[in-house]
Amino acid sequence: MIRSTSIALVCALSAWQAQPAFAYIKFGVPAGGRTVTLKWSQTPRYFVTTDTVPGVSAADFQGAVARAFATWEAVPTSTIAYQLAGTTSARPTEDDGSSVLGFLDRPDLDRVLAATDFVIDVTTGALIESDIFFNSAFQWSTAGEASRFDLQSIALHEIGHFSGLGHSALGETELREGGGRRVIAAQAVMFPIAYAAGSTEGRTLKADDIAGITDIYPTSDVNATLGSISGRVTKDGQPVLGAHVVAFDPSDGSMVGGFTLNNQGSFSIGSLSPGPHIVRVEPLDDADTDSFFSATARVELNFRVMFVDRVIVVPRGGDSGSVAIAVIGK
Amino acid sequence: MTRRRAVAALAVALAVRASAVRAQPVIVPGRLEIGIGPQWTGHAALGSRNANETTGAGSPFTLFSSSTDLASATGLEARIGVRVLRRLEAEVVGSYATPSLVIQTSADSESAPGVAAKERLRQFTIHGAAVWYVPARRAGARTAPFVTAGVGYLRHVHEKDVLLAGGTVYEAGAGIKQLLVSRDRRRLKGVGVRADVRAVARAKGVAPDGGTHVSPAVTASLFVRF
Ligand SMILES: [Zn+2]
Numbered sequence: 001m002i003r004s005t006s007i008a009l010v011c012a013l014s015a016w017q018a019q020p021a022f023a024y025i026k027f028g029v030p031a032g033g034r035t036v037t038l039k040w041s042q043t044p045r046y047f048v049t050t051d052t053v054p055g056v057s058a059a060d061f062q063g064a065v066a067r068a069f070a071t072w073e074a075v076p077t078s079t080i081a082y083q084l085a086g087t088t089s090a091r092p093t094e095d096d097g098s099s100v101l102g103f104l105d106r107p108d109l110d111r112v113l114a115a116t117d118f119v120i121d122v123t124t125g126a127l128i129e130s131d132i133f134f135n136s137a138f139q140w141s142t143a144g145e146a147s148r149f150d151l152q153s154i155a156l157h158e159i160g161h162f163s164g165l166g167h168s169a170l171g172e173t174e175l176r177e178g179g180g181r182r183v184i185a186a187q188a189v190m191f192p193i194a195y196a197a198g199s200t201e202g203r204t205l206k207a208d209d210i211a212g213i214t215d216i217y218p219t220s221d222v223n224a225t226l227g228s229i230s231g232r233v234t235k236d237g238q239p240v241l242g243a244h245v246v247a248f249d250p251s252d253g254s255m256v257g258g259f260t261l262n263n264q265g266s267f268s269i270g271s272l273s274p275g276p277h278i279v280r281v282e283p284l285d286d287a288d289t290d291s292f293f294s295a296t297a298r299v300e301l302n303f304r305v306m307f308v309d310r311v312i313v314v315p316r317g318g319d320s321g322s323v324a325i326a327v328i329g330k
Numbered sequence: 331m332t333r334r335r336a337v338a339a340l341a342v343a344l345a346v347r348a349s350a351v352r353a354q355p356v357i358v359p360g361r362l363e364i365g366i367g368p369q370w371t372g373h374a375a376l377g378s379r380n381a382n383e384t385t386g387a388g389s390p391f392t393l394f395s396s397s398t399d400l401a402s403a404t405g406l407e408a409r410i411g412v413r414v415l416r417r418l419e420a421e422v423v424g425s426y427a428t429p430s431l432v433i434q435t436s437a438d439s440e441s442a443p444g445v446a447a448k449e450r451l452r453q454f455t456i457h458g459a460a461v462w463y464v465p466a467r468r469a470g471a472r473t474a475p476f477v478t479a480g481v482g483y484l485r486h487v488h489e490k491d492v493l494l495a496g497g498t499v500y501e502a503g504a505g506i507k508q509l510l511v512s513r514d515r516r517r518l519k520g521v522g523v524r525a526d527v528r529a530v531a532r533a534k535g536v537a538p539d540g541g542t543h544v545s546p547a548v549t550a551s552l553f554v555r556f
Contacts (some may be wrong), residue, residue: 172383172391172439185383185391195386206384250379250396250433250538275494276536278396278433278447280381282440305442307394307435311449315492 031125038118038164039216040127043081046162047088049102053136056151058087064142065101068155071203072163075210077226077271080163080217092133095119099162101155103140104133111180113138113194114154116161132158139197146198153195153202160190165212166292167192169244170257173286181287187255192291207254211271222271227314230268231323232260233281235303239265240327242289242299247312248278259284259292274316279308281325303327361413365524367551369407369425374400374532377539394438398538400545403429405453407549411461419461423480427453431536449488451536455499457482472509478502478526486536497535500542503528507553520555 048065050058062084069082085098092100097119106112112135119129134140134154141148171186173193183193188208195201205213214222233243243260245267258269282305284292289299306327312320378397382390405427411419431451436444459480466475484497505526512520526549533542 170383172393183386185385187383187393199386199388201384201386201388248381248394248396250398251540252538253379253382255381255383255393274492276398276431276433276449276538278381278435280394280435280442282442305438305440307438307442307445307447309445309447311431311433311447313449313488313492313494315488318492 031121032123036125037216038120038125038127040080040163043083044099044127044130044162045083045085046099046101047085047090049089049092049100050087051103051136053103053140055145055148056140056142060142061103061151062087064152065155068152068159068203071156071205072159072213075205075213077210077214077219077222078217079219080213082159092131093117094131095129097129099130101132102134103136105136106133107137109135110137113149114158116158127164130162132162134158144198144200149194149197150200150202153189153200156189156202156205157194160209160212163213164216165190165209167287168208168212168257169259169284169286169292170206170208170246170255171286188257192287207249207252208256211256211269214271218271224317225274226271227274227316227318227320228268228270228272229277229279229312229314229320229323230266231279231320231325233265233267233325233327235300235327235329239263240300240303241265241297242284242293242301243267243303243325243327244282244284245269245325246280246282247272247314248280249273249275250278251275268319272314274314276311276313277320279312279323279325281306281308281327302329304330359413359415361519362556363411363413363419363553364409364556365411365551365553366406366408367524367549368404369427369547369549370404371402371427371429371530371547372545373402374537374543374545376400376537376543377541379538392437392439394442395436397434397436398536399432399434400451400532400536400543401430401432401448402545403427403453407551409459409551409553417463417465419463419476421459421461421478421480423455423457423459423482425453425455429453451494452487453535454485454487455482457499457501459501472512472522474507474509475504476507476526477504478528484532484535495535497537498533500531500533501528501547503547505549509555518554518556522553522555524551524553525549 048062092102114134116132139148140151142151168188168190170188171191172184173181187206233240246257247269248255258267260267283301376398380395381393407425409421409423411421413419430448433447457480461476461478464475479502481500484499486494507524509522528547530547531542531544
């Protein structure tokens with residue numbers, strides 16, 4: 001689910017259990033008494049509806065969606081691929097075994113631009129179906145028109161969910177009068193709040209998105225060529241849940257984020273380029289925490305932003321070794 | 331001059347003349363020279379990089395800034411040279427040092443205090459060099475000024491034996507050799523000290539910008555000539 005610019009929304013996926021995993025959050029689903037990573041085991045086939053909205057023809061819609069799928073497919077370190085199965089008259093929220101993308105008129109969801117849902121085999125955790133709807137209560141464009149949301153950008157975000165990715169926290173926002181948040185800047189397509197209408201900046205995957213999709217669908221050489229940073233965040237000696245940990249690579253300026261996801265305060269950021277990195281830790285305060293974690297999770301927000309005071313070296317094909325980070329209350 | 335005096339001369343000053351005054355022996359091609367001594371290399375600024383996010387208009391928003399330096403370090407340098415012409419020597423030079431990689435963060439958009447994050451590296455170089463002995467009338471018979479230039483391989487390794495990066499090292503400079511002991515009829519033909527000052531250009535290696543960065547380097551060494 002992606003939020004419109006000004007408004008805070010509930011992410012339908014946030015109630016799902018977060019998987020202790022690399023980078024971003026990838027979805028974990030309970031199945032057979034354990035938590036398994038939500039991912040496709042075969043090439044997912046998707047249908048598109050032929051419904052139209054003002055400014056977006058059926059061909060425009062199919063073209064924008066196809067470009068968004070192709071953008072994820074083009075990640076060289078990931079094997080993910082998708083297949084267009086054709087057009088359909090089915091609605092994108094029907095649990096019919098077919099993955100459908102299309103418009104849906106949901107004026108009641110006045111803060112939801114689009115959303116992705118899943119049908120999962122609860123015994124095996126296998127992903128059976130995933131639908132994406134785009135809320136036709138908003139104004140859409142495939143040509144970057146001002147005051148209209150860019151369909152390709154929003155599709156790129158939702159297809160990230162469709163593929164098993166959760167939200168990234170690599171973005172800065174400010175509160176708006178009357179509620180909601182405005183995006184100042186972001187460095188992940190999977191940031192939960194969209195750019196303002198008219199922007200097409202969300203059409204390009206960033207390092208964090210690439211690390212995420214690589215982690216779920218790695219090519220065979222990834223384990224030997226990329227590396228990871230792992231560690232633990234504590235405050236007053238106690239583990240911190242929900243700290244946003246960012247690995248910055250000074251060789252190319254890229255950033256990949258991760259979270260402390262368990263009761264030990266552990267984090268692991270994977271699919272990183274080998275070499276020296278700077279690690280920065282911040283509280284999860286640029287979006288509602290339920291965009292990332294279950295509403296009942298006790299996410300720690302009361303600590304200062306800080307850098308780790310040593311260079312963390314990512315070995316090729318290995319892990320940095322545990323990095324101990326002690327944060328300080330505000 | 332005794333061996334003890336020779337070592338002392340290296341430690342104190344290279345300008346000290348040996349007390350024995352004999353004519354500089356003619357060094358014939360094929361003569362071998364082996365030297366070893368400390369090397370100091372100055373710091374190199376390896377570039378800066380911002381941690382940028384992207385605004386909806388496509389412009390960068392700087393989350394924080396970083397600049398990377400390779401700190402100055404003292405290490406060890408060893409060389410073996412062979413005289414190929416009367417005034418020209420070819421050398422193979424190896425060096426080892428442990429400079430710190432320092433990444434300074436600053437200007438954090440959320441006021442995180444900047445840090446100078448450090449990590450010790452191991453730096454190996456091996457390069458070939460040419461040494462040209464400059465004719466100098468005023469130099470004493472045992473004193474030989476020279477210019478030198480070379481090129482070779484640079485390797486930066488993390489303390490945990492993780493190869494960070496390879497690169498190229500270029501060096502150019504000048505120096506002086508002072509022969510302390512000369513024994514024409516022995517197998518060991520001489521003992522002396524050498525000092526040189528060079529500009530060292532390190533290309534790639536751990537430099538985040540992948541560029542070439544120049545540092546000063548000073549070497550003092552003791553050599554033996556066969
Ligand atoms: Zn979303």
